[in-house]
Each structure stands twice: as structure tokens, then as C-alpha cells.
């Protein structure tokens with residue numbers, strides 16, 4: 001038997017093809033409640049797209065511990081070899097709109113939601129170990145330069161390179177972005193990084209600092225800029241299709257998860273500011289330690305319900321994992337739930353994909369639009385209470401560790417120093433001749449569209465990182481504009 005169509009209130013629909021009119025040629029009637037139910041819902045189908053990372057794809061899977069971490073963190077999902085935690089992942093480009101091409105030159109988002117027994121844990125990283133800027137106050141301006149010109153509504157090389165050349169702390173990420181790593185073949189073939197430093201806290205309250213690295217087991221595979229442009233024209237949803245189709249045919253992508261861990265003393269002594277997200281921690285000095293594997297083996301049933309409504313935040317942590325003082329991270333802690341309240345409403349954590357499904361949820365939050373989880377039933381909505389409502393816990397280890405803070409309140413700027421040019425220069429020198437050729441070609445292909453004075457300013461930064469790097473970009477620009 002075929003299922004019977006109903007209105008949103010459950011009334012069977014007798015005719016879903018023809019509107020109710022006064023006579024065959026007459027106007028439609030306000031009493032056509034079935035049509036009004038249908039069209040008014042349609043009129044409201046769109047919600048605001050993510051202000052960044054709008055275009056993305058997601059999948060379900062699990063995380064399995066292969067190396068126990070109970071000696072460094074009390075986070076239970078990292079305890080015991082073989083322990084599995086369900087995960088939802090979303091990958092994305094950053095600057096483009098919901099309908100933009102998957103192969104655009106851009107970092108890729110790498111966001112994971114672990115449904116642990118202690119509540120959800122989100123790892124909201126990128127496919128790059130560093131970021132463009134190190135103070136969140138710069139973020140809205142930086143993003144504006146990656147979006148459209150306010151007058152022409154076009155992507156604008158002057159805006160883009162003007163900002164980058166005036167904020168040279170961006171150089172490390174720019175060097176990654178304009179290598180072929182800026183155009184990954186798809187989401188399965190790239191690594192993922194927390195980029196930020198976080199804190200692990202052990203059972204005795206002792207803390208260390210760490211960063212996540214997820215290394216693809218499919219192998220890194222990148223596109224050249226010509227390939228990326230061609231695919232953008234022929235199949236703009238290339239990465240989305242690649243992820244979905246591979247999982248649909250049982251070829252589950254996986255990543256091996258590692259952490260780099262530094263003690264407080266190592267953090268204090270490191271040559272660079274350890275919390276500066278424009279820098280990496282040397283893997284030679286601080287080797288990767290294997291922790292587990294991430295496997296994605298189930299496609300979403302419904303894109304909007306699961307992928308579009310997913311709400312990740314780097315502040316969604318569990319006992320045993322805490323934010324570090326990294327300023328960019330601190331800025332993000334507020335921004336994500338704030339944008340979720342705007343994009344999905346104040347009860348965004350009641351949307352099934354965001355519900356902490358393996359932890360018991362009980363609090364005093366009530367009401368608001370779309371309160372759909374029973375709203376606390378008849379339980380007390382206040383604390384302290386004498387009637388069986390939830391209470392704060394005195395379980396040891398749930399509160400943040402006490403960390404010393406010194407200094408006067410002020411807008412303490414991170415100074416631009418020669419240090420900002422060391423790692424981009426090191427990265428340039430590490431590239432093979434083939435990779436260098438592509439990096440230079442990709443930069444020239446974009447920078448040539450900016451004004452001459454911007455080109456010249458940017459070339460000086462490349463030179464400061466490595467004289468050959470700068471000279472080659474300079475020569476490339478000359479040849480391109482002759």
C-alpha cells in the first residue's frame with residue numbers, strides 16, 4: 001500500500017495537484033488550508049547559511065582508541081584501547097557561499113562531533129596546521145576580504161592581497177594556501193588539525209598542552225590549479241560527491257589520529273609563542289603520538305537535518321580537555337554558539353544531530369522557540385531546589401583547573417617579528433622543485449590581479465621569508481604583466 005500524504009497537522013490530502021478555486025476559471029480561496037500549509041512552509045525553507053564554511057558535506061562514523069591516554073587526560077572517550085565513540089564529521093570550504101565550487105582555493109574545514117558519555121566533544125579544525133591571523137579581533141575584517149566587494153559583488157584581488165600584505169603574520173598560511181594543498185582533491189584525501197593548542201588535564205589535576213593531527217589513510221591528493229578550475233566548471237560538487245559515493249559503496253575513509261603533547265615547561269621554553277596559531281610545533285622536536293582512528297562509514301539520511309543543522313563549537317569540551325590561552329581560540333569560544341543561536345535558534349542543542357545522545361542531559365534551561373525535548377517536564381527549573389531537580393556536581397575533576405594569570409588588563413599586541421617569516425621560509429625551502437613551481441605560479445596567477453603597490457608590498461614579505469621565494473614571485477609578476 002502507498003503511504004498516504006498528509007498536511008503538517010496530519011489531515012489526509014485528497015488532491016495535491018490542484019488548488020481550490022471558485023469555479024474552473026475563478027480565483028483561489030483562502031480556505032485552501034492544504035495549499036497554505038504547503039506554500040507557507042516552503043516560503044520559510046531557507047535558514048541563514050553559515051557566515052563562513054557555508055559549503056560542506058558530512059558523514060557519520062566512529063573514533064576508536066588505539067593508544068590509551070588515561071595517564072594524560074581524564075576524558076573518558078580516550079581511555080582504553082578499543083574504546084569506540086560515535087562521531088559526526090563535516091568538511092567544508094571557507095569563503096564561498098552554499099552553492100560555491102568544492103575545488104576553490106581555500107582552507108578546508110575539518111569538524112568532528114564526538115558523542116561521548118560525558119557530553120559532546122567538538123574538534124573544529126581545518127586541513128592546515130596554522131591560521132592566517134592570531135587575534136580574533138581581526139577575523140571579521142579578514143573574512144570580508146575573502147568575500148565579495150561591497151560594490152561590484154565580485155571576488156576582489158585588491159581586497160584580498162591588500163589585507164594579506166598589510167598583515168604579514170598571514171604569510172605562513174598564505175604559503176600553504178597557494179601550494180597545491182590549497183586545492184585538495186576531496187575531503188577524503190587531506191589531513192585535519194586542531195591548529196590550536198588545548199589543555200589535557202589528568203586525574204590529579206596536572207595539565208599539559210596538546211594539538212590534534214588527523215592523518216588521512218587515503219593518502220594526500222591535491223589538484224593543480226588548472227584541474228581545480230576545470231572541475232569547478234564541470235562538477236562544482238566534486239568533493240561532496242566523492243565523500244558520499246565512496247561511503248555509499250562501502251569504501252569508508254579513515255584517518256589515524258595523533259596528538260603532540262607539550263609540558264608547561266616546554267611551552268614556556270619553545271622558541272615561538274606556543275599559543276600563536278600562525279606557527280607550528282616542530283614535529284622533529286615534539287613527535288606525533290598515535291591515539292586512535294577515525295572511520296566514516298555512514299552517509300546522512302537527510303542533508304538539511306544532519307549536515308546543515310550541525311552546530312560545532314571549539315568550546316564544546318568534556319572534563320579532561322580545556323581551552324588554552326590561544327587568543328584566537330578564546331575568540332572562537334564565544335563566536336560559535338552565538339552564531340548558532342542566530343542561525344538555528346537558542347534551542348539548537350535540541351536538534352537531533354546536536355543532542356548529546358550518550359550523556360544524560362538535565363539542566364534548568366526552559367522555553368524559547370522550538371523547545372521540543374519535553375522542556376524539563378514537571379521538574380524544578382531552578383537551583384537550589386528541594387524537589388529532585390538537577391544540582392551542580394562536586395565530582396572531582398569536572399571544574400576547570402586553576403591556572404595562574406598575571407599582568408595588567410590591556411590590549412597587549414602581539415608584535416610582528418622576524419619570527420613570523422621563519423616558518424614560511426622553512427616551508428618554502430622544504431618544497432620539491434615541482435611544488436615550488438606550482439606555488440609561484442599559483443601566487444602569481446592571483447597576485448597579478450592586484451594593484452602594483454600591493455604586489456610590491458607583498459613581494460617584500462616573500463623575500464623576507466626567503467630571498468629566492470620573493471625573487472621568483474617578483475619575476476613571475478613581471479612576466480605576467482608584460
Ligand code: HEM
Pocket residue numbers: 049050051052053056090091092108109110111124125126131135136137139193194195196310311312328329331332335336339340343
Ligand atoms: C565555522 C567563526 C577561526 C574552523 C565558523 C563559523 C563562524 C566561525 C561564525 C560558522 C559556524 C556555524 O554557522 O555553525 C570563527 C572565528 C574565528 C574562526 C571568529 C577566529 C577568531 C577558525 C579557525 C578554524 C576554524 C582558526 C580552524 C582551526 C571552522 C570550521 C567551521 C567554522 C571547521 C565549520 C564548522 C561546521 O562544519 O559547521 N567559524 N572562526 N575557524 N570554523 Fe571558524
